[in-house]
Amino acid sequence: MRKGTFSCIDGHTCGNPVRLITSGHPYLKGETMSEKRQHFLTEFDWIRQSLMFEPRGHDMMSGSFIYPPTTDDGDAAILFVETSGCLPMCGHGTIGTVTFALENAQMHPKVPGKLKLDTPAGRVNAEYSMVEGKVEWVKIFNVPAFLAYENIEVEVPELGKLTVDISYGGNYYIIVEPQENFPGIENWSASEILKYSPLVRTAINELLECVHPEDPTVKGASHLLWTGKPKHAESSAANAVFYGDKAIDRSPCGTGTSARMAQLFAKGKLQPGEDFVHESYIGSQFVGCIEGVTEVAGKTAILPSIKGWSKVTGTSNISVDDSDPYAFGFQV
Numbered sequence: 001m002r003k004g005t006f007s008c009i010d011g012h013t014c015g016n017p018v019r020l021i022t023s024g025h026p027y028l029k030g031e032t033m034s035e036k037r038q039h040f041l042t043e044f045d046w047i048r049q050s051l052m053f054e055p056r057g058h059d060m061m062s063g064s065f066i067y068p069p070t071t072d073d074g075d076a077a078i079l080f081v082e083t084s085g086c087l088p089m090c091g092h093g094t095i096g097t098v099t100f101a102l103e104n105a106q107m108h109p110k111v112p113g114k115l116k117l118d119t120p121a122g123r124v125n126a127e128y129s130m131v132e133g134k135v136e137w138v139k140i141f142n143v144p145a146f147l148a149y150e151n152i153e154v155e156v157p158e159l160g161k162l163t164v165d166i167s168y169g170g171n172y173y174i175i176v177e178p179q180e181n182f183p184g185i186e187n188w189s190a191s192e193i194l195k196y197s198p199l200v201r202t203a204i205n206e207l208l209e210c211v212h213p214e215d216p217t218v219k220g221a222s223h224l225l226w227t228g229k230p231k232h233a234e235s236s237a238a239n240a241v242f243y244g245d246k247a248i249d250r251s252p253c254g255t256g257t258s259a260r261m262a263q264l265f266a267k268g269k270l271q272p273g274e275d276f277v278h279e280s281y282i283g284s285q286f287v288g289c290i291e292g293v294t295e296v297a298g299k300t301a302i303l304p305s306i307k308g309w310s311k312v313t314g315t316s317n318i319s320v321d322d323s324d325p326y327a328f329g330f331q332v
């Protein structure tokens with residue numbers, strides 16, 4: 001039977017939606033969040049589709065479920081649900097989940113101000129400031145990020161040749177810097193980003209394979225990070241992150257910022273300890289930092305942190321009943 005009622009806390013992180021689902025969790029098999037993610041995708045993907053797609057969601061919708069920790073020292077575990085699937089890791093989603101959960105007693109840190117979170121991509125730690133019941137900011141210490149491919153030439157239908165880098169920050173990002181066939185995000189409309197992104201993504205995934213060296217279920221270049229000039233003088237860089245089929249991230253994108261810092265570090269353009277103020281398509285900002293350097297399967301990687309904020313906009317009780325022809329959503 002595919003029906004249920006789901007209580008949700010809705011809000012946004014720096015402009016991008018986060019729907020924290022606080023009831024209706026399916027029981028998931030698996031020792032790790034990566035295994036539980038696979039179980040969810042196999043048996044419960046209808047829940048994601050119902051809560052993310054129209055008419056209950058929209059193109060940018062993104063959400064999460066909190067589960068008990070899967071490690072001995074963890075405080076909580078997070079499963080991410082998005083229009084595109086279940087991401088291994090979502091930065092804006094983690095900042096929103098932590099904010100909404102703490103403000104509504106859905107997470108109980110062992111050490112106040114700190115959280116150890118189990119995600120499908122691995123351990124993500126968080127720090128936060130909470131004043132009079134409101135979370136002011138959350139800083140996440142993301143999974144190791146690394147530059148996977150450099151200077152890849154790809155022929156994109158209707159656009160022509162692009163040279164791109166591919167970097168991992170919890171998801172694989174195709175990073176496009178201004179060049180002959182791309183004048184920078186400040187000179188492109190949203191419809192151009194939405195038109196060309198899927199074409200670049202398909203061309204890249206036909207050309208090469210992105211598979212995480214430590215977890216083969218994390219695979220595929222799923223996101224695009226187009227770069228350009230920031231609107232604000234204090235921003236270090238700006239981006240338009242494309243995800244799903246029609247979404248431009250309204251936040252500066254946590255996993256995208258991690259991937260971008262790994263790319264800049266590998267090219268000698270960003271050093272550990274420097275603030276990296278990353279600006280989103282709508283001008284909101286995250287502060288990123290390289291906290292340290294490590295290795296993933298013998299490859300140099302960075303330990304990224306991302307600081308941002310979230311706000312609750314409301315609560316909802318969403319019902320899904322298979323007598324509704326659009327119970328499991330649709331995409332146009």
Ligand code: PYC
Pocket residue numbers: 016062087089090091092093243249251252253254255256
């Ligand atoms: O913040 O990591 C992120 C993210 C991924 C997709 C949209 N936002």
